[in-house]
Amino acid sequence: MATATESKTYNDLLPNPGFEVKKGTTAVVVTDPQRDFLSEDGVVWQVVGASVKKNNTVEHLKQLLTAAHEAKIPVFVSPHYYYPHDHKWNFGGALEKMMHAVGMFDRKGALTTDGFGGSGADWHEPLKPLLDRDDVIVASPHKVYGPESNDLALQLRKRGIDKVILAGMSANLCVEAHLRELTEQGFEVSVVKDATAGAQLPGGDFYEAALLNFRMIASAVWSTDEAVRAIKKA
């Protein structure tokens, strides 16, 4: 039996399982491509904006979605919305409290789009032509960080998808929660590391935290260029 001895980098330590894009069983999944994260007037831009700019996240999401559409790789979106009844929860974690306090992703109700257009919960404008399409599957909203509370896994399985190329916002929260849950549900997941971004605060860089966990948990961690090439080759 071998042992995991001391290593200098995770690349010494960890294998690279790899991920082959297969048409018919592979999808692109994007979490929270919404204004509150990606637009300069979004409620958390002050803390994620620098990382979004540095990673060129919006442009990379456009490239990834365009490549998927051209190759007829299906696109699924897992959005984040809160309704007034969600504000009546008895308890929440630290960031949940913060999101509720700043009105992040708020909508007036599940059955109304009153005030939705152009709000923080709406798609980021530059991504709309790539998301507002009949062939894009929009799952119901997740309610904490992961897809446990929505129909994403069901929608993927209903289309025979078992491989997921994952991107969106934000890296250590909803993207990582989707990576972890889809992995637990038996999906093979590759993460596009520069088509996401994370909050940067004096207490820590959450994008860096996410990169480490992506490397350990995912089957592959790609740049957008690598993901687009893999999609085009399929």
Place this chain on the structure above:
Amino acid sequence: MRIDKHQMMGVVAAVVLLVCAGNAMAQLPDPGMTIDSKRTALVITDPQNDFLSPQGVTWGVVGASVTENNTVANIESLLKTAKSSNIPVFVSPHYYYPTDHGWESKGALEVLMHKIGMFDRKDALSVDGFEGSGADWLAQYKPYIQDGSTVVTSPHKVYGPESNDLALQLRKRGIDKVILAGMSANLCVESHMRELLEQGFEVAVVKDATAAAKVPEGDGYQTALVNFRFMANAVWTTDETVQKIRMTK
């Protein structure tokens, strides 16, 4: 974007909270968790030799963090305190059977765990070779875990409790608050925290009753601390946890 007065106050609050503060982490809301002995359980992930014994297969990368945090003794303090205060204890173990090695897709660390035989057992229905193996409990925890009242769930198979009966077992006992500790911080502990939060449990993480792989390139423990602080209802030390449990009726 249309922002009403209430939302604007929220935005201002967030900016104050997250940007202007010198130590932003300290400025995040701290929801806290009260311990109600009828509704609260201690959950320990992977208190097994492969993580916690110097003979374990991952000691080379986790040993430094386990030693630094005093993880082995801290987990024992939690077990001891929970038992003497009648707080129910649940253990979510990690085992792989030969059939698990037939999986077709795996993440990087899964490939590594399978390669080094981590948590391997011969069969779901055999304990042949189990005693003292990497999959067995750390010897000093056996009196607590094998006392006839600790609930040992079926094994989780990746990192989180999605593949075992932990959530069911907790609900069957009316538990909706969890004090979480065990191995390893950014993998199974964090995945348990994330999944239990998604399932509607309140979770307090005991930050020094866990540890993680650390190599010069990056520290899995520091990564986990960030996410614990962001996501959990509370992040406590072992001392704080022991005190809180003792104060509970």
